[in-house]
Structure formats: C-alpha cells, structure tokens
Amino acid sequence: MARLPGPINVIVETWDPYISQPFFDDGGTSKGLGWQILISLQRVAMGYGLAAVVGIAIGGVLGLNRFIGKGLDPVIQVLRTVPPLAWFPISLMVFQDANTSAIFVIFITAIWPIIINTAVGIREIPQDYTNVARVLRLRKGAYIRNIVIPATVPYVFTGLRISVGLAWLAIVAAEMLKADGGIGYFIWDAYNAGGDSSSSQIILAIIYVGVVGLALDRLVAYVGSRVAKGGN
Amino acid sequence: MTVAFLTVDDVTQVFPLDDGGRYVALKDIDLSISEGEFVSLIGHSGCGKSTLLNLMAGLTQASSGGILMDGRQVTDPGPERMVVFQNYSLLPWQTVRQNIALAVNNVMRSSTAAEQSERIEQSIQLVGLGHAADKYPGELSGGMKQRVAIARALAIRPRLLLLDEPFGALDALTRGNLQQQLMQICQQAGVTTVMVTHDVDEALLLSDRVVCLTNGPEAGIGQILQVPLPRPRQRLEVMNHPDYYHLRSELIGFLQQQRRLKQRKQRVTPLVPAGKPDLETVRLGYLPGLDIAPLAVAMERGFLSEHGIELRPVAFDRWQSLEDELLKGELDVAITSATTPLALTLGLDGQPAWPAITPMTVTRSGNALCLARRFSDLGIHNLSSLAERLKGREWPLRLAVAQKGNMQELLLRHWLASGGIDPDREVELLALSPMAMEATLRAGEIDGFIAGRYRVAKAVDAGLTTVLATDLDMWGGHPEKVLTCHEDWALNHQEALLNLCAALMRGGQICEDPAEHDQLVALLGAAQWLGSGSALALQRQFDLGGDEPSGVRLPLNRFHSDRAHLANAAEGSWILSQFSRWGWSAFPSNRLELLSQVYRSDLCSRALERAGFADLRPERAPFALADGVAFDQDNPLEYLNQLPYCRATALESIPLPTGSSPRPIAAH
Numbered sequence: 001m002a003r004l005p006g007p008i009n010v011i012v013e014t015w016d017p018y019i020s021q022p023f024f025d026d027g028g029t030s031k032g033l034g035w036q037i038l039i040s041l042q043r044v045a046m047g048y049g050l051a052a053v054v055g056i057a058i059g060g061v062l063g064l065n066r067f068i069g070k071g072l073d074p075v076i077q078v079l080r081t082v083p084p085l086a087w088f089p090i091s092l093m094v095f096q097d098a099n100t101s102a103i104f105v106i107f108i109t110a111i112w113p114i115i116i117n118t119a120v121g122i123r124e125i126p127q128d129y130t131n132v133a134r135v136l137r138l139r140k141g142a143y144i145r146n147i148v149i150p151a152t153v154p155y156v157f158t159g160l161r162i163s164v165g166l167a168w169l170a171i172v173a174a175e176m177l178k179a180d181g182g183i184g185y186f187i188w189d190a191y192n193a194g195g196d197s198s199s200s201q202i203i204l205a206i207i208y209v210g211v212v213g214l215a216l217d218r219l220v221a222y223v224g225s226r227v228a229k230g231g232n
Numbered sequence: 233m234t235v236a237f238l239t240v241d242d243v244t245q246v247f248p249l250d251d252g253g254r255y256v257a258l259k260d261i262d263l264s265i266s267e268g269e270f271v272s273l274i275g276h277s278g279c280g281k282s283t284l285l286n287l288m289a290g291l292t293q294a295s296s297g298g299i300l301m302d303g304r305q306v307t308d309p310g311p312e313r314m315v316v317f318q319n320y321s322l323l324p325w326q327t328v329r330q331n332i333a334l335a336v337n338n339v340m341r342s343s344t345a346a347e348q349s350e351r352i353e354q355s356i357q358l359v360g361l362g363h364a365a366d367k368y369p370g371e372l373s374g375g376m377k378q379r380v381a382i383a384r385a386l387a388i389r390p391r392l393l394l395l396d397e398p399f400g401a402l403d404a405l406t407r408g409n410l411q412q413q414l415m416q417i418c419q420q421a422g423v424t425t426v427m428v429t430h431d432v433d434e435a436l437l438l439s440d441r442v443v444c445l446t447n448g449p450e451a452g453i454g455q456i457l458q459v460p461l462p463r464p465r466q467r468l469e470v471m472n473h474p475d476y477y478h479l480r481s482e483l484i485g486f487l488q489q490q491r492r493l494k495q496r497k498q499r500v501t502p503l504v505p506a507g508k509p510d511l512e513t514v515r516l517g518y519l520p521g522l523d524i525a526p527l528a529v530a531m532e533r534g535f536l537s538e539h540g541i542e543l544r545p546v547a548f549d550r551w552q553s554l555e556d557e558l559l560k561g562e563l564d565v566a567i568t569s570a571t572t573p574l575a576l577t578l579g580l581d582g583q584p585a586w587p588a589i590t591p592m593t594v595t596r597s598g599n600a601l602c603l604a605r606r607f608s609d610l611g612i613h614n615l616s617s618l619a620e621r622l623k624g625r626e627w628p629l630r631l632a633v634a635q636k637g638n639m640q641e642l643l644l645r646h647w648l649a650s651g652g653i654d655p656d657r658e659v660e661l662l663a664l665s666p667m668a669m670e671a672t673l674r675a676g677e678i679d680g681f682i683a684g685r686y687r688v689a690k691a692v693d694a695g696l697t698t699v700l701a702t703d704l705d706m707w708g709g710h711p712e713k714v715l716t717c718h719e720d721w722a723l724n725h726q727e728a729l730l731n732l733c734a735a736l737m738r739g740g741q742i743c744e745d746p747a748e749h750d751q752l753v754a755l756l757g758a759a760q761w762l763g764s765g766s767a768l769a770l771q772r773q774f775d776l777g778g779d780e781p782s783g784v785r786l787p788l789n790r791f792h793s794d795r796a797h798l799a800n801a802a803e804g805s806w807i808l809s810q811f812s813r814w815g816w817s818a819f820p821s822n823r824l825e826l827l828s829q830v831y832r833s834d835l836c837s838r839a840l841e842r843a844g845f846a847d848l849r850p851e852r853a854p855f856a857l858a859d860g861v862a863f864d865q866d867n868p869l870e871y872l873n874q875l876p877y878c879r880a881t882a883l884e885s886i887p888l889p890t891g892s893s894p895r896p897i898a899a900h
Contacts, residue, residue: 128321131291135309136338136388146334150325228325 005200013200029181029189033208040171040182041212043099047106048167055111055163056156059118063152069119080112084170088177102174102182109170110163114156121155122148150228157224164220168213183209236264237424238288238392242297242849245283257283259450260849261297263443270418270425272435274483275445275454276490281428282318282396284445288426289315289394301392311339314390318397320381322369329365332356332384339388355387358417375406382414386421393418395427399434411437412467419464432483436461437470444486447494450834453852454824455486455866481821485885489825496829496890511542512728517554517566519634520547520762521666521684522770523595523713524567525752526791528761530739539731539842550665551635559586564721565732567594569638570711571807573830577889578817580637585889587719591835592733594713594740596796598789599640599706600688601631601647602697603680604673615651615701622658632664632672632681640682642810643706649877650859656814656877673697685789686762686770707857709790711803719890722835733797733839740791741845797840800850801831802865809868815879819869820886829888 005013017024022034031039062069087108091101129151133143175184183205190201240263247255257280265271273281286292288299290309299306301313309315322331332352340348356365359379369377378398385393398414399407415438418425429435435442439459446454461473470476518524527545530536536543546563548554555572557563566572570593579585603612612618622629633641645655653659664672669681670691680697681688691697703710715733722729742748757767790796804827812819820826837847854864863871872878 126321128317128319129323131309131315131317132321132323134291135289135313135315136311136335137309138334138338142334142338146323146326150323 002199004203010200010203013197014204018201018204029185031181033183033186033205036181036183036186036205037208037212040175040184043102043175043182044106044164044167044171044216047103047171048110048164050103051107051110051163051167052114052160054107055114055159056118058111059115059156059159060122062115063119063122064148066123069123076112076115080116084109084166085173085177088174092178098178098180102171102179105174106167106170110167113162113166114159117155117159117162118152121152124155125151153228154224157220157228160224161217161220164216165213168209168216172209183212236300237267237269237302238265238426239263239300240265240284240288240297241300243284243287243294243299244296245280245287245292246295256450257448258287258294259452261453262852263453265424265426267424268422269440270427270438272439272442273426273428273445274430274432274435274442274487275451276447276487276494277430279445279448279490280451281445285315285394285396285426285428288392289313291315311335311388312390313392313394314385314388315394316378316381316385316396316398318400320369320377322377322380322384324369327366327368328361328372328380329356331369331380332387335384336387351387355383358386359383359413373406374402375410378402378410379413382410382417386417386423389421390423393423393425395425397428397430399431400429407434408467414438415465432480432487433471435483436476436479437465437467442483444483446828447490447497454490454828455482456852457482457866485821486824489822489828492822493825493828511537511540512725512731513542513544514725514728514732515544515546515562515564516732517546517548517557517563519549519551519554519567519666522598522686522756522762522789523684524761525743525756525789526594526736526739527567528739528755529742529752530735532755533739533742535735535738536732539735541728541731541735543732549667551638552663558716558718559583561718564725565715565717565729567713568716569635569640570714570803571637571639571642571811573714573716574804574807574811574826575637576716577826577830578811578820578886579889580811580816585887587829587889588716589719589722589830589832589835590714590716590799591722591729591832592715592736592797592799592839593711594715594736594791596709596712596790597703598685598712599643599682600685600702601644601680601682601700602688602691603700604676604697605695607679607700608698612700613698615647615653615705618700619651619653622653625658628658628660629680630660630662630678632662632669632678632683634664634666634669634683636661636663637811637816639710639712639807642807643703643710644682645814646810646857646859646875647701647706649875652876654877670694670696686766690766705858709794710857711800712789714799719829722832726835730835730839730842733835734843737792737797737839737843737845740796743789743791744793795848795850797836797845798848798850799831799833799836801827801833802850802852802855802863804831805865805868806863809863809872812882813872813875813878818882818884818886819872821883822885822888823868826886826888 011019018033022032024032025035062072084105087105088101091104092098095101095104125148129147133147138146171182172184175182176188179185187202187205190198190205240261243258243261244256245258247257249255261284273284275281287294288306290306290313293307306313323334326334329352332355336348336352340351356362359382361376361379361383364372364376369380372380382398399410402410411434427438436459442457442459443453444455444457445451457479459479461470461475518527531543531545551569554566554568558566573588573590576586576588610621612621631644633644641661648655648659655661662678664681666683666687669683669687672678673681673691673696680700685702688697688699692699715736717729743752753767753770756762756770757764762770805823808820808823811817840847854862856862861871861874
C-alpha cells in the first residue's frame with residue numbers, strides 16, 4: 001500500500017508553483033490551479049445557467065398546469081435518477097466535442113431539482129394568498145408578479161442550491177473523463193503523470209474543489225436570501 | 233320589511249370524500265341579512281361556519297341553493313365582498329403599505345395615483361399603524377397584522393365585510409381593543425358585516441344578530457338570537473346591561489347543548505350492522521281512528537313488504553295501554569299523539585324518563601270539539617257564547633280527551649284559554665277511550681269531547697252533539713299523530729324504521745288522492761280497521777263540498793301534502809311551551825338539545841328519499857295558531873308571556889335520558 005503525504009509534505013511539495021502562483025500559464029493545459037478552477041467554473045456557469053433558465057420555465061409550466069404536471073411527473077422521476085456520467089458518452093456522440101458535452105452533462109444534472117422545486121413551489125402557494133388574489137380579482141400579470149413569484153422564490157432557490165452542488169460534482173467527474181483543462185482534468189493529469197508530488201497535487205486539488213463547492217453553495221444561498229427579502 | 237341585502241337561499245354544501253362518500257357540511261341554510269347589519273355566526277368547530285362564510289365570499293359554490301347580494305347571485309369572489317381571513321393572509325414579502333396598496337391599486341384602477349395613495353394612507357391611519365407602514369408583516373405582532381388585514385379590507389370600501397374568526401389567535405387584551413376598534417370602524421363605514429366566531433362575548437358585543445349553527449355534518453341554523461343592546465356600545469356598558477346575561481346564557485346554553493349532542497352521537501353506535509337484507513318484523517301499536525289510514529293503505533297495497541318489512545299491527549283501545557306496552561318493549565314503534573315523544577322523554581306525570589324519538593309526522597289536523605245537543609239549544613255556538621255561559625256556572629264543564637296531555641288536550645286548552653276560559657277551573661278534562669266517548673256522552677257523564685272528526689261526525693249523526701269547533705279554529709295543520717319509538721330501537725333497527733316511514737309516507741300520499749277515496753272508505757270500513765259502522769262518517773269525511781250542515785262540513789285530514797310528514801322541532805318547541813304553560817314541566821333551558829334528540833329530521837329526510845319524495849324542510853319563520861299570537865321558536869318565552877293563564881315559565885335544565893337507561897329493551 002502506498003503511503004500518502006502528510007499535510008506539511010503536501011504544502012511543501014505543491015508550494016511552487018501550485019500554491020504560490022495560482023495563475024501561471026505555461027501554454028497548453030499546463031496552467032495554475034486558479035485558471036483550472038476558472039475553466040471549470042466557466043463550464044458550470046454555462047450549464048448551470050442554462051439549467052436554471054430552462055428548469056424554472058419548465059417547472060413554472062408544470063406547476064401552473066396541473067394536467068401537464070401530472071403527465072410529465074413520471075418522466076422526470078425516471079430521468080432525474082440517471083447518474084451524471086451516464087449522460088456523458090451519449091452527449092459526446094451527439095456533440096462530438098468534449099467541452100460542449102461537459103456543459104450538457106452539467107445542464108442535465110442540474111435541471112431536475114430546479115424543475116421539481118419550482119413546480120412544487122407553485123403548487124404549494126398557500127390557499128390564503130390565492131384567495132386574496134381571487135377576492136381582489138387580481139389580473140394574471142399582477143397575480144404572477146405579486147404572489148406566484150414571491151411565494152415560489154424560496155422553493156426555486158432550494159432547487160438552485162441543490163443543483164449547484166450537483167453541477168460542481170458533475171463537472172469534476174466529466175473533466176476527469178475527457179477534457180482540455182479544468183480542475184477535474186488537473187487531478188486526472190496529475191495521477192497520470194505519476195511524479196513524486198502527484199499525490200500532493202491531487203490532495204491540494206481536492207481541497208480546492210471542496211472549498212469552491214462550499215463557496216458556490218453559499219453564494220446561491222446568499223442570492224436567494226436577498227431575492228426573497230421580507231419572506232417568511 | 234326591507235328587502236334583504238344578502239340572502240342565503242336554501243344552501244346545501246356537499247364535499248366529496250376520498251373514499252367516494254359525501255360529506256354534507258351544510259344543509260338547507262336560509263338567512264337574510266339587511267344592509268348595515270352586523271351578524272355573527274357561532275358554533276362548535278367543524279360546524280361549517282367558515283364554509284358558509286366562504287360561500288358568501290363566493291370562494292366556493294354551494295352544491296344546491298344560492299347566495300344573492302342585492303338580488304344578484306354570487307358566483308365568484310370580488311372586492312365588494314372582502315374577506316378578512318383567519319390567519320390574516322398578508323403577503324409576507326410586501327410591507328404593510330404595499331399590502332394595502334395591492335388591494336387599493338387593483339380595485340381603484342380608474343382613480344389617479346394621488347387618490348390611490350391618499351386612500352392607502354387614510355386606511356393605515358384608520359387602524360393607527362402609521363409608524364409601521366413600511367414594516368414587513370413578519371415584524372409585526374398578531375394584533376397589528378390583524379389590523380393591517382382589516383385596514384386592507386376596509387380600504388377598498390367593500391359592501392360586505394366577511395371576518396373569519398378575526399381575533400381567534402390574539403391575547404385577551406389585544407382582542408378587546410381590536411373588537412372595540414372594529415365596532416367603531418364598521419359603524420362609521422356602515423358596512424354590512426358577517427363574522428365567524430366561537431367567542432360568545434365577542435358575538436354579543438359586536439352583533440345585531442347571532443346565528444347559531446348546529447353541529448356538522450348537515451349543520452343547520454339552530455337558533456337566531458337578536459341582540460337588542462343599544463349602540464354605540466361600550467364593552468362595560470354592554471356587560472352591565474340587564475339583558476346581557478340572559479343573552480349570554482342563551483348562547484352558552486346553545487353551545488353546551490350542541491357539545492352534549494356531539495358527545496352523545498359519538499357514544500351511541502349501532503349494535504348491529506345496518507341494512508339487513510331479510511324481512512324484518514316490526515311490532516307497531518295504534519289506536520283505531522282515521523289517523524291510521526296511511527298504515528292501512530301501506531299494508532293493503534303491499535308497500536311494507538316492498539320495503540322489506542313484515543308488520544305486526546297491534547290495536548289498542550286506550551292510549552295508556554299502548555304506552556305501557558311501548559315502554560315495556562312489547563311494541564317496537566307506535567303511532568301516538570304528537571305530544572307523546574316529548575312527554576315520554578321528559579317523563580311527565582312522574583314516569584321515569586324514556587328516550588323517545590320521532591322520525592315523522594303521520595297525520596296533521598283532523599280534530600273537532602263537540603258538545604251535547606242541549607248546549608246548542610241554549611244558544612252556545614261558539615267560543616264566546618260558551619265563555620259567557622260558563623261564567624255563571626258553579627260546576628265545571630266536563631270534557632273528554634283521549635289521553636291526558638295529548639295534542640287534543642293542548643289544542644283544547646289553548647283554544648279555551650284564548651276565549652277567556654280557564655281550562656283548569658272552569659273546565660274539567662277527563663281522559664276517556666275514544667271508543668267510549670259517544671256512549672259516555674249519551675249517559676250524560678260528560679258534556680262534550682274532542683276527538684277525531686270522524687268520531688265527532690258519528691256522534692253528530694246520532695243526534696247527540698253539535699260541533700263547536702274544529703282544529704281550524706285552533707291550529708289548522710297541527711301535527712296530530714307521529715311515529716314514536718325508543719332511541720335505541722331506532723338506532724339498532726334504523727333500516728326497518730326508515731322503511732316503515734317510507735311505506736307510511738307512500739300510504740299517506742294515496743290517502744290524499746281524491747280518486748282513491750271510495751276505495752279508502754271501503755278499506756277502512758273493513759272489520760280489521762274501523763268497522764263497517766264507520767263507513768258513512770268516513771264517506772262524509774272524504775266528501776268535500778257535500779251538503780252537510782255547515783258546522784259539520786269539515787276539511788280533510790292531512791296525510792301528505794304541504795310538508796305533512798316533517799318531524800318539525802319548531803312544533804315540538806310549541807308543545808314544550810304548553811307543557812310549561814300548564815305547569816306540567818319546567819321549560820327546558822336545554823330545549824334545543826331535547827328537540828334535536830327527539831325530532832329526527834335526519835331520519836325523516838332519508839325516509840322521504842327512500843319513498844321517492846322530495847326532501848322537506850321546516851320554515852324557520854314564526855307561525856301562529858288560530859289566535860294569531862306568533863310563536864317564534866327562537867324566543868318561546870316571549871310567546872308564553874303573551875298567553876293568558878300561564879302557570880309557570882321556570883327555566884330549568886332537564887337531564888335527558890340516554891339510550892343506556894335502566895329500562896330493558898326486550899329482544900325479539
């Protein structure tokens with residue numbers, strides 16, 4: 001059994017260049033960890049952003065229309081249990097491009113919690129609020145603006161928080177399989193290099209992955225709390 | 233009388249249940265509310281108060297019946313009927329001002345922005361929340377939230393304000409302040425208000441009328457209480473008002489009775505599963521008379537066996553023996569006087585109380601009072617000449633009734649008293665078997681009797697008597713005979729009872745069909761019913777517009793039409809008032825409990841359905857007997873106070889016998 005380096009060794013072995021110079025760029029895929037993370041974040045931003053837009057839209061339709069909601073529920077329940085990486089080969093076949101495929105995997109992983117939570121949020125709008133809207137005879141636009149959206153926001157952000165974690169999980173895994181650059185690529189590359197400091201590099205990257213994942217979660221939560229101001 | 237602003241017309245609300253059944257939340261609700269009135273709905277939880285409020289708001293639609301405001305049907309919710317919901321229903325993501333603005337801007341679309349904001353500010357000031365206008369509801373206390381909800385509701389100037397337990401969640405001090413504020417605001421705005429509450433003091437303080445709902449399922453209006461306290465009201469003044477405690481105890485009494493009824497319903501569960509498929513034997517007691525015509529028809533036409541009943545009719549010649557057998561359990565049911573179920577349940581005449589119920593009225597009307605011939609020779613043809621004559625007499629007039637305390641006696645006493653005759657001093661009332669009355673009169677032992685018209689007609693035909701009055705002079709359409717049985721028997725043999733009622737109802741319909749009269753006379757003339765001697769009198773009874781002397785020309789008994797079958801608790805309430813009037817029992821302060829236990833309109837409805845007839849329901853409006861004094865079931869004591877010769881109006885809570893009373897119920 002190979003021994004892993006201790007904490008001090010990890011820092012010593014990766015201090016230069018990985019810790020001290022996060023943004024070095026030797027050309028090609030040899031970049032600092034900062035760049036690698038930014039490459040991954042860029043992919044997440046695209047896939048996750050797309051998932052948020054499409055997911056909220058689909059969730060909104062499913063929540064407002066009980067008929068469609070009931071019809072599509074089984075499909076959603078089946079698709080959402082498919083592991084992220086199972087999508088990867090088929091998206092590679094379709095898109096013929098590792099970068100696009102990685103973004104698609106993030107999209108398809110992140111979209112389900114958003115859809116489900118948005119739909120539930122709309123269905124769970126308290127009867128009290130809809131009664132107020134009915135008594136005041138609020139018009140559709142005013143109803144959606146004043147009641148549906150504010151009442152659903154907490155649910156949507158719960159979905160977005162779950163999704164951002166899943167997206168970050170998926171990107172690291174997808175990059176490990178096939179990608180040019182990104183933090184997942186970095187880990188796999190370090191393993192393949194098999195040098196003396198490989199295990200230290202991997203450990204450092206894992207810590208970075210965790211920290212970034214936490215930061216993403218907090219960021220979405222913060223945005224959520226700002227958007228749902230005055231809420232319950 | 234002004235035209236009602238809001239009318240709840242015969243509303244029934246049914247909810248489907250998950251198991252495929254139906255839950256009837258409200259049944260046959262009728263209510264009129266005039267403009268500017270403040271009405272409270274009170275009742276135990278689950279009685280459908282909020283359901284009724286939602287119907288008024290238009291948030292839900294009644295399963296049958298409808299709600300009219302200003303003559304237009306309420307079909308959907310709208311700002312002219314603003315609701316203050318139970319849990320405030322403020323939007324938590326909007327400030328106080330925004331919450332009110334949402335309502336105002338939406339309702340006052342045609343107004344300018346300046347007008348809108350003026351209205352918003354005005355409303356905020358109205359409830360004294362200027363300092364909190366920019367706070368979110370989450371930052372406010374419960375009382376402040378409720379003020380915002382009220383401000384929002386009033387800001388759009390609704391014509392009807394609906395409040396659903398507005399102060400339920402508040403502490404006593406806040407509640408008191410808010411009640412006072414609400415009262416002032418509503419009075420200033422002159423807005424018609426309906427409030428759901430379970431707080432008796434709150435209802436009395438705020439309302440012009442308190443509508444008490446009975447327990448669900450099938451909740452109905454149990455009582456409507458006027459609150460005649462002067463306005464403007466102050467809490468302390470109201471509580472010191474001499475009427476306050478009377479009103480309060482009425483309301484609390486109502487709620488307590490409803491609670492006991494609910495407990496009773498839970499305690500009483502059927503011993504045998506309902507709906508036995510095979511023929512069930514039912515022993516029914518009766519006294520021969522025209523009132524058994526529906527029974528005779530039901531047997532003759534096979535209605536009973538159609539409904540799966542094998543009936544064993546048992547004829548009696550005295551009411552006392554029939555009652556004895558019923559109490560012993562030798563009879564399952566009996567056709568008795570309309571007063572019997574209440575008399576048995578109250579245990580009049582020192583008997584042990586026996587929990588009787590009545591699911592239907594078998595016949596209405598049909599009585600006449602006759603006096604021996606010599607009275608008419610003396611010029612006595614009506615009540616006033618009789619009263620005149622009795623003034624100078626030293627011995628009382630001897631009149632016979634078929635049973636002490638029966639409907640005939642109550643009618644007779646009421647009628648005599650209305651003419652200024654004291655039925656306890658100037659008249660002596662004797663109980664005689666109806667079969668023996670004619671002979672006893674012939675022997676000169678009585679001066680007259682009140683009995684079924686056909687019996688009276690026989691005595692008239694025999695030249696013995698003349699008719700002095702019929703029940704048209706007393707109470708046309710009064711309940712005469714009802715079906716009576718023990719509460720437990722009704723519970724354990726509910727199918728049989730419903731089937732029996734259905735068969736009697738169908739029989740009753742035929743009795744009223746003029747095309748059937750010849751056959752009916754032939755049927756009743758058979759030996760097993762009234763005997764051939766009755767044929768002539770019966771013929772006359774059914775021969776409307778014949779050439780009898782005017783005093784004998786009698787309208788028909790009622791067996792079916794005009795809601796004859798109803799087990800009407802309002803009439804029971806009148807009977808109770810008379811029991812108390814003549815000092816036979818105290819007036820039960822828990823009368824509604826007693827009446828809803830005895831008068832089983834639920835069984836009546838189901839039997840009507842089984843017989844294929846439309847459901848009947850009593851009118852809540854006061855009714856009057858021939859003397860014209862209106863009887864309001866919501867205020868029987870006032871009625872008693874207007875009547876002459878009132879012996880006692882002591883109010884007393886009367887313990888009601890339960891099904892588990894020591895008297896054994898004989899098994900078949």
